[in-house]
Amino acid sequence: HSATVSITLIMASWEQRISSFLLSPSQYLSCTTPESFLAELLDKLRDGKAHDSKKILLLSILLEHPTILCPTMLAGEEAAQELVSVLNCTPPKSINLRCHLMLAVTNILICTLCLSNRTKVTEDYLHFLFTLIRDTNDNVGGLSLHSVRATACECLREMENCQPGLLSQKLEALYYLKQQETTVLHQAYTMLYMQSLKNAVWILTQQNDIDNGKLRSVLSGNEGFVWKPAKFAKSLSMAQVPQLPTTLDYKELKSVTSLLLEESYLMTSPSQAALLRGLVEMVAMIPGISPAIFKSQLLRLFGTTEVELMHATLFMKGMFTDSLFTAEDEHFLLKRLVGMAQHPLLRIPEKLFYMDCILHFPENRPISSSGDESLPVLITPQLTLSLFPTVFNDSTTMLCRLNLLCMVHLEANDEEDGQGLRFLIDHMMALLRIVDNHGSRESVVTSFRAVYIFLLHFSHMENLSEKLVHQLRELYSRNCHLAPNLINLADRIQERLEDSLWPVQLLKALQRCIVEMPPVQLTLQSLGWHLKILARVAQESQITQRSTICFLLDILVNSNLCERRSWNVGAAILAVCRNLLQHPTLNQMFIELSDLLQHMSRHYEDTDIQDHARFYYTLLTNLSLEKLASILAKAPIGGQMKVRSLSAITASEELGSCLTVLQTESCILELIKVHKNGSQDAGPSAEVLSDTDLYEFYQEQLKTPDFASEVILMYNLVHSNMLDPRFDRIFTICLHFDVDTLHYADVNNIYVPCLFRDRKPHRVSVTLKPHHPYPTSLR
Template sequence: MANVIPVSWPRRIPAFLLSPSQFLSSTTSESFLEELLHELRDDRTNESTKIFLLSPLLEYPTVLCPTPAAAEETALELLAIFNQVPHKSFHFKDQLMVAITSVLLCTSCMNSEVARSFLDMVFQMIQDTNDHKNGQQFFSARLIACDCLREIETCFPGFLSQKLETLSLLKQQETTPLHQEYSLLYTLGLKNAIHHLSLQKGVTDAELKRTISGNDAFVWNAFETVLARLPVNLMENIPVLQTSTDNKELKSVVSLLLEESYLLTPVSQAFLLRELIEIVAMMQALSPAMFKSQLLRLFGTKEITLLHATLLMKSTFTDSLFTTEDEIFFLKRLVGMAQHPLVNIQQKLFYVDCILNFPENRPISGNGEESLPVLVTPQLAASLLPTVFNDSKTMLSRLRLLSLVYMEADESDDKGVGYLFRHLMTLYKVVDNNSKREMTVTYFRATFIFLSYFYHNLKFIDNLTNNICELYSRHFYLAPNLINLIDKIQECLEESGWPIQLLKALQRLIVELPLPLMTLTNLKWHLKILSRVSRESQIPPRASLCFLLSVLINSSLCKTGGWKMGNAVLIVCCNSLQHPSLHQVFSELADLLQYLMYNYEDTDIQDHARFYYTLLNNLSQEKLSGVLARGPDVERSAKTCSLSSIMPETDGLSNSLTVHQTKNRILKLTRVQNIRTQKVMQKTKSESHGDCPTTYEGEYVSTGLVSKMILEYHLIHVGDVNALYDKLFSICLHFDLTDSCYEKVSDINIPCLFKSRKPPVVRLALQPRQPYPTHLHVCAVFSTDDGMSWYTQLDDLLVPFSDLFVPLPVPVNWTQESQEQLFDHLWNSMCQDDFSQKASSLFCFDLGGRQISDLVEENFNPYLISKQPDKKCYKVLFYLPPQYHLLLKIVNTEDAGQVHIATDNWELLPFINDYLKTVT
């Protein structure tokens, strides 16, 4: 095939990045990667486009390079491109370095020759600090090279451990902003080198000095040996390197890095501090007091990243570095920043969380329970009292903090707790005045927080219960919020009796409501509450049952309530059947169920009420609980006996209700021979308004009528199967797509399949979104002669490209001349040199002594538009649903056959090429 395929990269690259699996369903990773590399090598492609083409390799290197061999070959190609790129294209060269690093790291091929060549080149690049001729270009290259080495050292700790002397000299000599990159690279290498030594036994001072002053080759075995990483959040598990003397060289290095840290950006400072904290924690000879000179600067910063590093320092060294005065100052700083007007909401929440989890020198308890530092007193936290003018998140975080403060302060006059309760009542008034959803949710969350800390304080809890009941009496739609609050309190505070207290109050409130004022809308919310009440064994259900029966008798609920309302009533009845005091409400429950049986309009509600009534009158309370509590997904052991004698359980019944799986494949689908793909929804002769190209494009293509195909298969047995499967009934075939190129395929039902009879024909309807070959997963469920149900897997169903061909979708009254005019019109439009989906190509093949007429007659006759014997030229047109065309001009030359190709979808060219190879 000799042509240039027009590639729409601005469309293809975003499509790949959005969903690689969906994109690769129409092509392969190898071919897509080959196209990318070909375009990157093309000198005609501009630099910005090449940088754009690297994004798939940066984001999904393992998808495009699934094996180490493919990754190594790709890295070698990219390295060759890197060496050929001119110096002026420094942005492209920088991105190439990042792409090569990404491919090598993500595909486990770092210990390869191409990796060694690349890393030697990168390290030479960062050492060439005296070459300033290229200005910004060289500065950018060294910056990216440092980032690549830092990424490699992070993934393979210890790789640079023998290059510390070189990195130290580079750091000292650099006067440009690249000094920061060298400092970070050196610090990371130093930390990993010390960590590696700490895992060994009997390390001497000489070995440590040799490591610090090392200037040897890369440690390539770092790619083969898995080194233990330092757990950043578990500093107590850090290994310690014990040396006999105070190592002055290392102390000098760490001190110098600390003194120069203020020259770095906040993010880089935080990274440097975290690495140095781990170094000091690993080295017994180094004192945490080295950080003392940095504390004042760190306490005064507003940078969140530096605050993170300071908290890590505080957690690691505690009183070895921080005095009580330092703790007080630090906490005051956090309190001040948590309310500063120029700090945004997210940062304020972070500061409050830092106060809640502050690592103090003298922790209250070591059992992991929530507690505050001793230094956080009500006086210190007084400025963080919540108000209704705070946003919801800030208000809740402050409420949680102050609740913990006042609970631990244990004030006898309850002033602090009283303020928090008054704040809760202020929120209550806002919600009572029909506030927005956000404030309603905030009120219930604040109530949960208050109850979590002060559920034992009866003085406030009783008032809170009364206020919530009053709120519900005016706003019944808050029932889901109340139920959620009760569930969460029961889940988190098992010892609290407040949920039962509130449910009793709500039940009493509902059953005392006047019936004349009851509406179906309000009753819907009341039933939710009563359903929740009926689940509690400590609350008698009599009042609820009497209330519901009264509502049914004195309202139109039975006629207008519908299924949902009736089901809500049945939930209360079902819960009452399992209640411990069922014997006390037997009559009330029986009356309610009988009334539902005879008066409710919905048949399903009647049937369920009758079923519950039967259980109530025929089973003991123990059997009732066992029957109703067992859900459909609860497994029962073989030794468990049925609690009910209504229907005895037998193995035969269990087998007949189970779908068994066959051990082997017993069915398969085979294509019906000599049956072409059929068109669906073709226009008839009476609908035609003409037979010209314009009519075709306007009526038969743009309307999308010809969109489905029918493929016919025989369903047969696979070889000699067990006699049990000779007769199959009620067969259901299920098809699962393996890509997104087709619409979902519906299940196909077949009445029966007998081995002794002619196999049935299965008509599979496919509706393509894109005309690509595919395969479908097929399974079947069927019944055998003995009444058993079975599941079996069939071989995948292959739909080759040739099965998608459909003859020209025009009415039968179109003349041969009109069809040929349409062919010429489509051919001319597809061969235009534009940037659309259209494309043309050429395929050549050897006839091998055959006649070209025989080849056309055998393979293309149903799609033949015209033939010109004098010119030995044949015109063939395929229609590819849902709206694409494939045009062929087959010509016989002196030494070979030629197939000129035109299509309105260039992505079909690889499939067309494979098809022509097959038929020729």
């Protein structure tokens, strides 16, 4: 009894460990190593006292995360060998455990590259699987091996899929096994044979000098496994599919294909779809087999209600186009898709699938091959009358229908389809009325998504755009909490339609709605939403901002907002000011904005807001527009800067490089001496005096009472010949001189406000005051 309790407690702890591992493998392995955890797991699997269900739970780790516990091929080989040993020791009655062990071994061999590197455990395991599937109709093992054989077929098919051509020399054996199997496992054998046959045909297309002998040898092969790796490229269209030579005899291949198509009637829908896709890909590589071989399948495929079969049909159409499907077939298939997209007995995901099929329909003569959503030419407004959205549809179905109908009526003229477009507009207005009547959160999100979809197609129509802008403005005036939705709508439209003026029109209308709003409608809560809108409006260069500033200054002066000390409101106002500081028309509203910031720095009774407002005011009044914009536009590495208040301007490397003085590699400025003409040059010419005579002449001048002991040198400060566009526009210059204080007095720094390469050079004067005569030079 005590031993049973101990085992139960151990397995309970294992359940917790497995749950923790599956929740976060990296976090779990931080307390141990993959090797030790795998060793414990394998040891528990070898425990004969543990229940099968517990062992299956342990195997789930190897099925979900094989490469975490077996990071190398050697580790995978050892783990697979251990699992094979456990499989051999598992009693026949533990069918479920044996199946899971086979799946785990297959998973490890594939994921750790043991299969592609032909390890010994892989070869032994493949022979073991093939031995299992040779027992057709359970003649030897009985019904107890029924599920095991099905799992063996699936394991072999997965290994063939990951190593194309692995079974290409066993096609005859697989064919006879398929023919002999009369139980429900005939489907599994058929799928395994089809996968191997398709890959074998593809490998033949990659070889040179293919003749009938090579083709027959492949179809009648009953040899070992083929370990030569083959990179199988999945083709997307018939033009990209490699093909066999047209001179070969394909009668046997055609016979096999026809037999597989006849047997498809006995298979489940998912298996039928997989079989059809494989056969379509194979027939596309064989020029001797006409796509018309699938003609007998089209009638039942057109009438199917199974999603997977319809998907296979569309894949077939995309591959063969008009070589298999006539124009009448194409029109009938489209009508079928439209009918299924609104069938009342279908579930919502299935309806969405059929609508997606319409928008990605593989036409016989496609106008565009971009792969994006496009409307088939045969889809007309009359054909889609039953797909008009209603407010009673679920949100996803309604949005998909709206998108489809917008595409249908986009190019229809008023004479033919004015009523359909008016219906779409009325539907949009109905959705907005639901939002206006305090609709749920889901209805709000759905309505704005619908507006977005509608604008993607009809934003170029001015009358419809203006009607929507007016409706959204009225909606916001009564529901200011919709500010985030409106901002997001404007942002998304700008992202998709860069040239559209609709977002600017919407923001301008919202700005006008806010600044013209009566004071009695303004509350502290609504003001927060209004400020979010105004902050977004301030980012638009095409919208004048003076009315925004006047509105903000008015509510600050004529209300007790400053005394209420609301940090959130103050930060929201500063967010607006931040965007205004970056506005291209800042010069036109300089006085108003400075008044606003100065008022906040003096009267807003929150120290943090005052400090930020004062800092903004300092930036505004002391920096040029270019430098101000460059500082405020800086964002931290790895993301967008949070636009809330001035606290968003943080000390960063980019900001520091913008404000500090950098050491240049070469000279970027130079001083050019200005030569004066006139009486100041009277006297002996320096050009005809020697250095000694010039020195004596200067000493004589010092004996003159009115001679000033100052030397004023005039220079033009210009750019050097080095062309560096970074320094073409310099806004602040400080000239600092290092002098020999034993002979000269200190020279004051010279400040130059700005220097542009394309403007007139700035003239500076350097005043030297010598203590006594002493030669020097300016470097």
